[in-house]
Amino acid sequence: MKRRHILAALLASVSLAGAAQACERTLRSSDTHPDGYPTVEAVKAMGKILEEKTGGKLCIEVFHSAQLGQEKDTIEQTQFGVIDMNRVSLGPFNNMIPETQIPSLPYIFRSTEHMHKVMDGPIGEEILAAFSDHDLVGLAFYDAGSRSFYNSQKPINSMADLSGMKFRVMQSDLFVDMVGALGANATPMPYGEVYSSIQTGVIDGAENNYPSYESSGHFEVAKYLTLDQHLIVPEILAMSKKTYDSLSADEQAAVRAAAKESVLVMRDLWAAREKASEDKVRAAGVEVITDIDKTPFIEAMVPVYQKYVTSDKLKSLVERIQATK
Numbered sequence: 001m002k003r004r005h006i007l008a009a010l011l012a013s014v015s016l017a018g019a020a021q022a023c024e025r026t027l028r029s030s031d032t033h034p035d036g037y038p039t040v041e042a043v044k045a046m047g048k049i050l051e052e053k054t055g056g057k058l059c060i061e062v063f064h065s066a067q068l069g070q071e072k073d074t075i076e077q078t079q080f081g082v083i084d085m086n087r088v089s090l091g092p093f094n095n096m097i098p099e100t101q102i103p104s105l106p107y108i109f110r111s112t113e114h115m116h117k118v119m120d121g122p123i124g125e126e127i128l129a130a131f132s133d134h135d136l137v138g139l140a141f142y143d144a145g146s147r148s149f150y151n152s153q154k155p156i157n158s159m160a161d162l163s164g165m166k167f168r169v170m171q172s173d174l175f176v177d178m179v180g181a182l183g184a185n186a187t188p189m190p191y192g193e194v195y196s197s198i199q200t201g202v203i204d205g206a207e208n209n210y211p212s213y214e215s216s217g218h219f220e221v222a223k224y225l226t227l228d229q230h231l232i233v234p235e236i237l238a239m240s241k242k243t244y245d246s247l248s249a250d251e252q253a254a255v256r257a258a259a260k261e262s263v264l265v266m267r268d269l270w271a272a273r274e275k276a277s278e279d280k281v282r283a284a285g286v287e288v289i290t291d292i293d294k295t296p297f298i299e300a301m302v303p304v305y306q307k308y309v310t311s312d313k314l315k316s317l318v319e320r321i322q323a324t325k
Helices: 002-015 038-053 071-080 112-119 122-134 173-181 191-199 210-215 241-245 249-283 295-299 302-308 312-323
Strands: 025-030 058-063 085-089 136-142 147-151 166-169 185-188 205-208 224-231 235-240 287-289
Touching: 025 038, 025 071, 038 058, 038 085, 038 136, 038 235, 038 249, 058 249, 071 085, 071 235, 112 122, 122 136, 122 235, 122 312, 136 241, 136 249, 166 173, 166 191, 173 185, 173 302, 191 205, 205 224, 210 249, 235 241, 235 249
Parallel strands: 025 058, 025 085, 166 185, 166 205, 224 287
Antiparallel strands: 085 235, 136 235, 147 205, 147 224
């Protein structure tokens, strides 16, 4: 499987021969989301900014729709330098980079605005820096909205309704434990397998944000959405350290600056897309449950925090995030 995805990436790099003539070097960037998705468009915008900043020396080609593989595979390819850049969820890094577990904790952020304030500041920079020990360079954080549960079986009006249900989660022990603490059963699986798994009854549902719920078509097979908003997890734009180290100091600075500028593009696109996706799923007849008491959900997370926030460093991160106004 890994060999097939690496071969696909290498073949894709060959196909860039024509595009590469436009600038001296074309960086390959991967995304599992479809063309037009805010993260995809933000990296495209970054490419234009980078081309301008470097006088045409560097540009970016975005391979959307998991053309180079699902996230776990593309992370490994990025570490090897087969893929130059990667827009990835933080979840798959949780077992590899402990610092990424903190912004992935349920209910750690009070709102999207709170998340922006934290991740745009020193705490965010500290978490980005942690990627350097894993053959990656953390460039910037993108939005992923708030994640909530959806399923094909019934409306979820309280935590008790989750009991015994099967939900897909990202391949992260933290997310498995989160779902377990709520009384449901977690099934880690790649994003691309969720639709058919709900359709065939392998799982009852999953959890995600409005744009992913809509663009994946999951709303077609799981028509009950409960806005419990258990996670507001940022996503990361990371670069292969091998690629980064091959750039000049000026090019490295241009890459970092272009990545930061692309965040503002992404946030504007995200706000518009989130509203459009909500309108679309509601028009399709999805039952959206908004009147829900989150207090029992938050209280159920105590053992999850106890399990994952163990070192003094991680405890300090949690305290600093909670203290951020």
